[in-house]
Amino acid sequence: xxxxxxxxxxxxxxxxxxxxxxxxxxxxxxxxxxxxxxxxxxxxxxxxxxxxxxxxxxxxxxxxxxxxxxxxxxxxxxxxxxxxxxxxxxxxxxxxxxxxxxxxxxxxxxxxxxxxxxxxxxxxxxxxxxxxxxxxxxxxxxxxxxxxxxxxxxxxxxxxxxxxxxxxxxxxxxxxxxxxxxxxxxxxxxxxxxxxxxxxxxxxxxxxxxxxxxxxxxxxxxxxxxxxxxxxxxxxxxxxxxxxxxxxxxxxxxxxxxxxxxxxxxxxxxxxxxxxxxxxxxxxxxxxxxxxxxxxxxxxxxxxxxxxxxxxxxxxxxxxxxxxxxxxxxxxxxxxxxxxxxxxxxxxxxxxxxxxxxxxxxxxxxxxxxxxxxxxxxxxxxxxxxxxxxxxxxxxxxxxxxxxxxxxxxxx
Amino acid sequence: xxxxxxxxxxxxxxxxxxxxxxxxxxxxxxxxxxxxxxxxxxxxxxxxxxxxxxxxxxxxxxxxxxxxxxxxxxxxxxxxxxxxxxxxxxxxxxxxxxxxxxxxxxxxxxxxxxxxxxxxxxxxxxxxxxxxxxxxxxxxxxxxxxxxxxxxxxxxxxxxxxxxxxxxxxxxxxxxxxxxxxxxxxxxxxxxxxxxxxxxxxxxxxxxxxxxxxxxxxxxxxxxxxxxxxxxxxxxxxxxxxxxxxxxxxxxxxxxxxxxxxxxxxxxxxxxxxxxxxxxxxxxxxxxxxxxxxxxxxxxxxxxxxxxxxxxxxxxxxxxxxxxxxxxxxxxxxxxxxxxxxxxxxxxxxxxxxxxxxxxxxxxxxxxxxxxxxxxxxxxxxxxxxxxxxxxxxxxxxxxxxxxxxxxxxxxxxxxxxxxxxxxxxxxxxxxxxxxxxxxxxxxxxxxxxxxxxxxxxxxxxxxxxxxxxxxxxxxxxxxxxxxxxxxxxxxxxxxxxxxxxxxxxxxxxxxxxxxx
Numbered sequence: 003x004x005x006x007x008x009x010x011x012x013x014x015x016x017x018x019x020x021x022x023x024x025x026x027x028x029x030x031x032x033x034x035x036x037x038x039x040x041x042x043x044x045x046x047x048x049x050x051x052x053x054x055x056x057x058x059x060x061x062x063x064x065x066x067x068x069x070x071x072x073x074x075x076x077x078x079x080x081x082x083x084x085x086x087x088x089x090x091x092x093x094x095x096x097x098x099x100x101x102x103x104x105x106x107x108x109x110x111x112x113x114x115x116x117x118x119x120x121x122x123x124x125x126x127x128x129x130x131x132x133x134x135x136x137x138x139x140x141x142x143x144x145x146x147x148x149x150x151x152x153x154x155x156x157x158x159x160x161x162x163x164x165x166x167x168x169x170x171x172x173x174x175x176x177x178x179x180x181x182x183x184x185x186x187x188x189x190x191x192x193x194x195x196x197x198x199x200x201x202x203x204x205x206x207x208x209x210x211x212x213x214x215x216x217x218x219x220x221x222x223x224x225x226x227x228x229x230x231x232x233x234x235x236x237x238x239x240x241x242x243x244x245x246x247x248x249x250x251x252x253x254x255x256x257x258x259x260x261x262x263x264x265x266x267x268x269x270x271x272x273x274x275x276x277x278x279x280x281x282x283x284x285x286x287x288x289x290x291x292x293x294x295x296x297x298x299x300x301x302x303x304x305x306x307x308x309x310x311x312x313x314x315x316x317x318x319x320x321x322x323x324x325x326x327x328x329x330x331x332x333x334x335x336x337x338x339x340x341x342x343x344x345x346x347x348x349x350x351x352x353x354x355x356x357x358x359x360x361x362x363x364x365x366x367x368x369x370x371x372x373x374x375x376x377x378x379x380x381x382x383x384x385x386x387x388x389x390x391x392x393x394x395x396x397x398x399x400x401x402x403x404x405x406x407x408x409x410x411x412x413x414x
Numbered sequence: 415x416x417x418x419x420x421x422x423x424x425x426x427x428x429x430x431x432x433x434x435x436x437x438x439x440x441x442x443x444x445x446x447x448x449x450x451x452x453x454x455x456x457x458x459x460x461x462x463x464x465x466x467x468x469x470x471x472x473x474x475x476x477x478x479x480x481x482x483x484x485x486x487x488x489x490x491x492x493x494x495x496x497x498x499x500x501x502x503x504x505x506x507x508x509x510x511x512x513x514x515x516x517x518x519x520x521x522x523x524x525x526x527x528x529x530x531x532x533x534x535x536x537x538x539x540x541x542x543x544x545x546x547x548x549x550x551x552x553x554x555x556x557x558x559x560x561x562x563x564x565x566x567x568x569x570x571x572x573x574x575x576x577x578x579x580x581x582x583x584x585x586x587x588x589x590x591x592x593x594x595x596x597x598x599x600x601x602x603x604x605x606x607x608x609x610x611x612x613x614x615x616x617x618x619x620x621x622x623x624x625x626x627x628x629x630x631x632x633x634x635x636x637x638x639x640x641x642x643x644x645x646x647x648x649x650x651x652x653x654x655x656x657x658x659x660x661x662x663x664x665x666x667x668x669x670x671x672x673x674x675x676x677x678x679x680x681x682x683x684x685x686x687x688x689x690x691x692x693x694x695x696x697x698x699x700x701x702x703x704x705x706x707x708x709x710x711x712x713x714x715x716x717x718x719x720x721x722x723x724x725x726x727x728x729x730x731x732x733x734x735x736x737x738x739x740x741x742x743x744x745x746x747x748x749x750x751x752x753x754x755x756x757x758x759x760x761x762x763x764x765x766x767x768x769x770x771x772x773x774x775x776x777x778x779x780x781x782x783x784x785x786x787x788x789x790x791x792x793x794x795x796x797x798x799x800x801x802x803x804x805x806x807x808x809x810x811x812x813x814x815x816x817x818x819x820x821x822x823x824x825x826x827x828x829x830x831x832x833x834x835x836x837x838x839x840x841x842x843x844x845x846x847x848x849x850x851x852x853x854x855x856x857x858x859x860x861x862x863x864x865x866x867x868x869x870x871x872x873x874x875x876x877x878x879x880x881x882x883x884x885x886x887x888x889x890x891x892x893x894x895x896x897x898x899x900x901x902x903x904x905x906x907x908x909x910x911x912x913x914x915x916x917x918x919x920x921x922x923x924x925x926x927x928x929x930x931x
Contacts, residue, residue, distance in 0.1 A: 169887070192919045
């Protein structure tokens with residue numbers, strides 16, 4: 003890194019920053035991107051399509067990760083992770099609209115649930131594990147994670163109620179739809195409130211990077227009360243407060259705008275490649291006859307989410323636990339509170355019976371996963387064992403999904 | 415010794431010594447190289463709405479720090495130089511305090527002094543108006559040496575008290591619905607009208623019941639008062655359930671029990687967190703006390719859920735009532751243990767809620783015990799026929815307005831019994847007394863689960879009505895989910911507005927499901 007006085011400014015800085023991100027050795031693999039698109043258009047064999055697109059995703063994931071880190075240096079870690087997740091979920095929302103128009107309600111439900119679970123258990127678990135391998139104990143902002151988990155609990159309540167309602171005798175199915183639609187509106191409203199919470203009123207909870215919560219509150223004492231904390235007192239009684247704004251090497255690399263543009267470009271490209279990857283998977287599984295629930299709930303979300311997954315794990319290994327949390331938990335909150343209600347409302351618009359009535363198994367799995375993740379995230383520390391526990395729970399769910407018998411509904 | 419302002423820059427905020435918590439404050443010592451400074455306080459204020467008095471610093475005295483000596487020699491040195499003893503006595507009058515504090519010098523940087531005010535003979539010989547400051551705790555009211563005598567009736571005070579209670583609360587306007595509600599049943603104005611009028615009439619009566627109980631518990635003492643509060647706090651709900659059982663509406667009673675629990679946990683707590691969080695960034699409460707209450711609540715709800723689950727397996731359906739009655743007895747015993755826990759053995763865990771009790775803040779209760787009892791009896795006598803009319807009209811309402819039975823039982827009826835407490839809890843939360851609101855919400859739901867439920871089963875047993883603890887699977891899962899989301903919000907000891915919004919939305923989701931049931 004050149005010292006501050008010698009760094010270029012303005013347009014030159016942006017260009018040099020983008021060049022730094024793009025010109026690394028791994029980006030040689032970017033030639034597989036057009037190759038993957040070509041393979042889809044020319045309909046090569048499933049295995050060939052799968053490998054081309056898979057290799058294409060690798061450098062894209064690296065670019066995604068780098069642009070997220072640049073953005074996070076400007077907006078704060080958790081918000082940066084959230085923006086990463088948002089772009090990814092925006093793509094997923096578009097895909098969901100298509101699926102709902104085609105009337106594939108069970109498929110959509112399965113894939114949404116699978117995304118929530120994979121983000122909350124697999125990605126988070128692997129991030130904890132990776133961070134734990136590097137450092138003994140990683141810290142993150144417990145309050146920010148806790149706010150996310152409260153919203154996820156609310157989301158699981160919203161899923162549970164129509165499901166149980168449907169299980170009771172003499173309850174008409176039309177009512178389940180109405181309940182689902184009204185609940186979706188409520189849940190989407192809560193997500194808007196959560197955004198206001200995260201970006202405006204309590205932004206400091208999400209901007210701090212692993213600072214101990216008691217230091218945090220010391221700095222953000224409400225003013226105008228008699229609990230003024232003078233600086234001498236802080237120094238006398240408590241240990242020195244670590245610097246809130248840590249200098250990151252990425253910070254001077256690009257402005258927020260260019261990182262957003264780079265992120266957007268990378269996301270769109272990843273979306274295209276993921277789409278082709280998912281198509282090729284179906285070819286592979288039709289040959290081998292994998293169970294439908296397993297494909298829908300486990301395999302497709304992992305494959306579709308691979309780039310974000312890689313991002314979260316790499317930044318966790320670098321010690322930026324809040325960023326990994328923002329990607330993983332922020333993404334699951336967003337899916338549960340925004341994408342799921344969005345799909346129900348899209349179903350309302352197109353008159354498709356998309357409801358919040360997931361099966362009992364799905365609902366129970368969701369509630370239990372939320373419970374255990376909340377327990378893990380509560381104390382603000384993580385280690386590799388917690389990570390491996392979360393991964394193990396995901397594997398248990400995957401095993402059960404393998405044995406669920408196929409229903410006779412069509413897949414895409 | 416150097417006198418005058420300390421060498422440090424002090425802006426306005428630093429010229430007063432704030433309260434740490436409740437009645438303790440640190441006398442700040444300032445150290446500058448080899449000089450140590452301590453403040454002289456010349457006045458004491460208690461701004462409205464704050465936790466306690468604030469001492470205003472008038473000047474700083476300083477002294478050169480002596481090399482490390484044993485404590486006594488420092489004291490002797492200080493004694494020779496400044497006031498007579500490290501903890502001096504001085505006469506203080508209520509509006510201004512003359513007080514010189516000599517800190518104990520030495521290796522410690524902070525010295526905590528507790529100052530207590532006792533009545534002293536003022537210059538004009540008046541007692542009780544002048545407060546003397548000694549080491550100890552400052553009390554706002556005169557000390558215990560002067561006990562006011564307690565009569566059963568005291569007409570002047572009572573008149574004042576009754577005026578405040580009746581005219582001070584805008585809710586009492588709704589008392590006008592009481593005769594209307596009573597009349598509508600006998601005049602046959604239709605079931606919906608009866609329901610609505612009785613609904614509106616019971617709300618202010620519940621508030622009056624609560625006030626009377628509070629005043630009575632102030633006069634009678636902490637323990638007995640707590641017991642009274644615990645028993646009569648849910649009086650309206652108990653009366654409503656008795657009348658509903660007499661009509662044979664067991665499902666409505668079960669629904670209203672579940673509804674009371676979830677409305678306390680989700681609606682009341684959610685509104686407290688939300689409206690409190692609009693004023694304050696984060697609000698703290700005593701996490702230990704909250705966790706204790708929460709684990710008791712969890713236990714109680716498990717005790718409610720177990721009969722349902724057992725009966726779901728369909729093992730021995732004929733012993734359904736027997737299982738429920740056995741569980742009810744166990745819950746009643748657990749309730750007695752809970753009372754002993756809260757009022758006798760572990761008083762201090764709940765102390766944060768109790769010091770903020772209304773009793774402490776006022777000098778004395780505004781109603782004498784006799785009047786409070788009379789008010790209590792009068793309110794109960796009015797509530798009884800109104801609840802009878804209310805429960806009698808439930809069936810007609812559900813048929814006419816086409817609302818589901820479950821919605822009336824779980825959402826509407828609990829609001830009636832709970833409205834007054836609800837308002838109190840929210841108002842108190844906006845004043846940053848979150849411990850008190852939590853005590854109201856959590857404590858109330860625990861009491862319903864542990865006391866009102868067995869009470870209804872036993873009353874059903876007496877009346878020969880088959881009231882059991884077999885809730886629907888929907889109710890059971892609602893209870894468990896509620897406990898889950900409430901636990902996630904209170905376990906960290908802090909609250910913000912988003913948690914309140916989440917709890918309220920959970921209640922809305924449940925209400926939506928029940929509307930369509």
